[in-house]
Amino acid sequence: MINVQPLRQSEPIHIENLRKSFHAPVANKEPHYIIKDINLTIKGGEFFILLGPSGCGKSTLLNLIAGFIGKTEGKIALGGKEIQRPGSERAMVFQQADASLFPWLTVRENVEFGLKMKKLKKAERHEISSRYIELVGLGGHADKLPKELSGGMKQRVQLARVLANDPAILLMDEPFGALDAMTRRTMQKELIRIWRQTNKTVIFVTHDIQEAILLGQRVGVMSVGPSSQITDLHDIPLEYPRDLSDPKVLELLGTIQNHFDE
Numbered sequence: 289m290i291n292v293q294p295l296r297q298s299e300p301i302h303i304e305n306l307r308k309s310f311h312a313p314v315a316n317k318e319p320h321y322i323i324k325d326i327n328l329t330i331k332g333g334e335f336f337i338l339l340g341p342s343g344c345g346k347s348t349l350l351n352l353i354a355g356f357i358g359k360t361e362g363k364i365a366l367g368g369k370e371i372q373r374p375g376s377e378r379a380m381v382f383q384q385a386d387a388s389l390f391p392w393l394t395v396r397e398n399v400e401f402g403l404k405m406k407k408l409k410k411a412e413r414h415e416i417s418s419r420y421i422e423l424v425g426l427g428g429h430a431d432k433l434p435k436e437l438s439g440g441m442k443q444r445v446q447l448a449r450v451l452a453n454d455p456a457i458l459l460m461d462e463p464f465g466a467l468d469a470m471t472r473r474t475m476q477k478e479l480i481r482i483w484r485q486t487n488k489t490v491i492f493v494t495h496d497i498q499e500a501i502l503l504g505q506r507v508g509v510m511s512v513g514p515s516s517q518i519t520d521l522h523d524i525p526l527e528y529p530r531d532l533s534d535p536k537v538l539e540l541l542g543t544i545q546n547h548f549d550e
């Protein structure tokens with residue numbers, strides 16, 4: 289059994305009329321907005337899913353919440369405070385693990401990186417990294433370099449590193465997209481277990497409706513871009529763990545699928 293420290297619940301995220309354009313403004317011309325007029329409040333401790341087709345702006349919205357990029361117009365705040373830059377209470381699990389791992393560090397060194405920055409003692413770092421390396425199923429691979437790992441294994445290293453830093457808000461950008469079906473299911477279950485134990489806020493991006501319904505308390509559906517908006521919000525008031533053979537799950541799957549087909 290792996291123990292995870294319980295944590296104080298994070299503050300809510302408020303988004304109002306949020307717009308993002310990557311182009312410089314041109315006089316008398318409507319900017320090319322990727323996302324336009326997003327309105328959303330995500331409660332502290334909520335497991336929220338952002339679901340939408342490829343290219344609609346899911347990563348863009350997640351990057352705005354992370355503070356990696358700036359908004360064009362509107363409001364985006366954590367608690368009462370405008371998000372202007374990254375913060376240690378928010379951590380991102382990227383779509384591409386390669387973008388986040390240090391290639392010259394071993395699995396363990398990658399996982400311990402943030403702990404070292406926080407000046408944790410070696411023994412403590414070792415204990416925490418062992419716990420999370422084990423959790424993501426990489427026990428026995430701790431001394432390998434990223435180049436010796438498969439894509440799915442690298443993705444799990446990234447997840448272990450983020451979890452080891454124990455952020456209050458987990459921003460997850462299609463984190464299990466590169467995993468095989470079995471590992472994916474294991475990781476989904478572990479994520480739910482960690483979330484329930486720790487009260488973290490999870491904002492999880494996916495384009496997989498099944499994954500959305502297995503994991504989320506609430507699903508925000510984004511429309512096709514540009515000028516993408518959240519066009520539907522679905523509550524998923526079902527117990528965990530959820531099963532794809534449950535008629536209630538199948539019913540929701542149909543409902544959300546219908547919105548996509550419209």
Ligand SMILES: Nc1ncnc2c1ncn2[C@@H]1O[C@H](COP(=O)(O)OP(=O)(O)OP(=O)(O)O)[C@@H](O)[C@H]1O
Pocket residue numbers: 310322340341342343344345346347348349383495513
């Ligand atoms: N830095 C950038 N500069 C210019 N355009 C960008 C930038 N980042 C994203 N875009 C554009 O914004 C749109 C949305 O991209 P984004 O990566 O947010 O989509 P997504 O929903 O995450 O897609 P996917 O499901 O394929 O990951 C795309 O048209 C993309 O080309």
Ligand SMILES: [Mg+2]
Pocket residue numbers: 346347348383461
């Ligand atoms: Mg994306």
